[in-house]
Amino acid sequence: MRSSRKSITDLILHLHPPSVSLQTLRFTLSWGLGGMAVTLTGLLFLTGLLLLLVYQASTDQAHTSILVLTREVPFGLWVRNIHHWSANLLVIITTLHLLRIVLTGAFGPGRRLNWIVGLMLLFLLLAANFTGYLLPWDQLAYWAVAISTGMLDYMPLCGPWLKGILRGGSEIGSATLANFFVLHVAFIPGSLFILLLWHFWLVRRAGGLVQVEMGNSPAERVPTVPNLLVREAAVGLALIAFILILAMVRDAPLLEQANPAMSPNPAKAPWYFLGFQELLLHLHPMFAVFVWPLLGTAALLYVPFWRDSALPSGVWFGSPSGCKLAARAALAGLFLPLGVILLDNRLLLSGNAVAASTLLTRGLLPTIALIALLAAFYLLLVKKLRHTRAEAVMAGLVLTLTTLTVCTIIGVWFRGAEMHLVWP
Amino acid sequence: MGENQKDTVIAESSRRKFLNRLWAFFGLAAVAELGWLGVSFLSSRRELNGPFKTESIVTAGLVEQFTPATVTAIPQGQFYLACLADGSFLALSRTCTHLGCSVPWDAEKKRFACPCHGSIFSMTGEVLTTPAPRPLDIYPVRIENGIVKVDIAAPQRREHFDQGQTTRI
Numbered sequence: 088m089r090s091s092r093k094s095i096t097d098l099i100l101h102l103h104p105p106s107v108s109l110q111t112l113r114f115t116l117s118w119g120l121g122g123m124a125v126t127l128t129g130l131l132f133l134t135g136l137l138l139l140l141v142y143q144a145s146t147d148q149a150h151t152s153i154l155v156l157t158r159e160v161p162f163g164l165w166v167r168n169i170h171h172w173s174a175n176l177l178v179i180i181t182t183l184h185l186l187r188i189v190l191t192g193a194f195g196p197g198r199r200l201n202w203i204v205g206l207m208l209l210f211l212l213l214a215a216n217f218t219g220y221l222l223p224w225d226q227l228a229y230w231a232v233a234i235s236t237g238m239l240d241y242m243p244l245c246g247p248w249l250k251g252i253l254r255g256g257s258e259i260g261s262a263t264l265a266n267f268f269v270l271h272v273a274f275i276p277g278s279l280f281i282l283l284l285w286h287f288w289l290v291r292r293a294g295g296l297v298q299v300e301m302g303n304s305p306a307e308r309v310p311t312v313p314n315l316l317v318r319e320a321a322v323g324l325a326l327i328a329f330i331l332i333l334a335m336v337r338d339a340p341l342l343e344q345a346n347p348a349m350s351p352n353p354a355k356a357p358w359y360f361l362g363f364q365e366l367l368l369h370l371h372p373m374f375a376v377f378v379w380p381l382l383g384t385a386a387l388l389y390v391p392f393w394r395d396s397a398l399p400s401g402v403w404f405g406s407p408s409g410c411k412l413a414a415r416a417a418l419a420g421l422f423l424p425l426g427v428i429l430l431d432n433r434l435l436l437s438g439n440a441v442a443a444s445t446l447l448t449r450g451l452l453p454t455i456a457l458i459a460l461l462a463a464f465y466l467l468l469v470k471k472l473r474h475t476r477a478e479a480v481m482a483g484l485v486l487t488l489t490t491l492t493v494c495t496i497i498g499v500w501f502r503g504a505e506m507h508l509v510w511p
Numbered sequence: 512m513g514e515n516q517k518d519t520v521i522a523e524s525s526r527r528k529f530l531n532r533l534w535a536f537f538g539l540a541a542v543a544e545l546g547w548l549g550v551s552f553l554s555s556r557r558e559l560n561g562p563f564k565t566e567s568i569v570t571a572g573l574v575e576q577f578t579p580a581t582v583t584a585i586p587q588g589q590f591y592l593a594c595l596a597d598g599s600f601l602a603l604s605r606t607c608t609h610l611g612c613s614v615p616w617d618a619e620k621k622r623f624a625c626p627c628h629g630s631i632f633s634m635t636g637e638v639l640t641t642p643a644p645r646p647l648d649i650y651p652v653r654i655e656n657g658i659v660k661v662d663i664a665a666p667q668r669r670e671h672f673d674q675g676q677t678t679r680i
Contacts (some may be wrong), residue, residue: 237609252557354612
């Protein structure tokens with residue numbers, strides 16, 4: 088008995104160090120976001136296994152098998168709802184996790200590789216969500232995927248080729264479903280599992296969570312079991328309880344079977360891509376789906392390798408002045424996109440003349456304006472207001488993330504028929 | 512170290528270098544082969560959902576069926592047949608050139624309005640409101656013995672509408 092309990096403890100200690108620094112146990116340092124993401128991933132694996140037993144991956148049976156699942160299989164509806172809500176909540180939790188990493192300066196030296204691994208995990212997570220979106224084969228799924236894969240056409244060089252492979256032809260059909268099914272149930276979960284273990288191991292190798300540097304005195308440490316373990320269990324179990332209750336009261340959507348002849352009005356991408364769809368309404372498609380995401384990804388990948396770009400570790404916002412700056416950046420991120428969208432909306436409505444040079448006016452010019460704006464913003468903060476580079480980088484990331492959130496909210500609730508602005 | 516011994520060391524290190532290069536070469540060759548295998552396997556899938564390989568000529572109907580300045584949906588070919596004001600015909604793809612949604616015809620306002628991103632096209636498929644980057648694709652139309660036939664094997668891209676794209680009796 089004692090030896091079996093010891094072996095379980097040893098197993099836990101493969102992922103965790105035997106002891107952890109006392110100050111990193113503070114809930115308000117990490118908000119348990121990483122642990123929540125792991126919990127949701129576990130729920131997704133388990134419910135996914137059950138769903139796999141009922142689901143039929145063919146265009147004429149997929150929709151029916153979901154109907155059978157929700158109407159005839161005991162608890163089938165609940166299991167599907169748990170899978171749905173876990174997947175959607177996971178996108179939010181992971182984004183908050185990323186924000187937490189930025190705000191507590193946890194991507195500096197020693198954690199750079201893990202930042203990259205984390206970004207890959209975020210990409211895989213979005214891919215998992217997106218591929219899962221098509222599987223029910225209803226109107227919502229079909230057209231969301233039609234739009235999102237249509238975006239690939241605007242990627243220079245390999246875009247149309249990639250779209251052909253992903254769709255398995257020029258149209259969405261049984262080959263698309265087969266591709267998405269394999270990606271969703273085999274390729275992505277497998278890659279996710281390997282990267283997750285690497286992610287955890289890199290946290291351990293960096294000495295656990297970020298903490299305030301104490302000078303010479305060694306940080307006080309306590310044993311992982313039970314101190315860290317009970318905290319993880321408390322957060323995980325509370326989250327599971329929340330998801331189970333949410334899945335009882337809110338059903339995952341299921342529209343009628345996919346109809347390639349009729350796009351619903353409005354036809355929207357999955358909500359986590361609606362920020363891009365908002366860009367598509369204003370920019371030339373090549374810039375909305377290729378240039379801007381590429382610039383964003385390059386910036387995110389580069390950030391930890393810029394010298395002194397991370398805040399002092401373990402302190403939220405780095406300092407009280409950093410806190411004020413973050414609040415201002417968030418406010419700017421709230422009102423700037425609102426203003427631009429409303430202004431551009433008026434512009435689109437009034438002068439509906441099609442400029443011959445949309446690539447210039449709706450592509451190159453906005454891009455140059457954006458880069459100039461960010462550079463001016465950076466110089467103002469660093470040269471004039473005497474903020475550190477790390478604080479400026481933090482403010483930039485907060486601004487970007489708030490902007491993306493505002494665009495997503497507008498896309499979800501404030502875009503109606505033909506994607507016109509409406510009041511919900 | 513004796514002279515002989517040194518020679519052996521040099522010979523061994525150059526042999527080792529050679530073998531290492533050989534291994535690297537074979538390794539790269541294996542990667543290239545497997546990559547080729549993967550790409551050709553996946554590329555073959557690009558044609559699976561292709562539209563209408565067998566029957567590419569769709570009979571839309573008799574010329575007299577279509578009144579000038581109307582647009583008729585031809586569901587079996589997934590396109591619209593526009594009969595323009597002067598009585599000439601134009602077959603328009605129903606797929607929006609922006610992101611591939613199906614564009615419905617609004618008979619009251621005499622225009623195509625895409626539900627996804629609000630692109631609006633005229634009766635001849637020209638862009639009235641962006642974000643669509645080019646007019647709706649067209650299919651070649653033939654009129655044989657008073658019957659309108661459309662070849663839907665491959666949609667044709669175009670940058671502008673001109674009279675040459677239409678078909679008259």
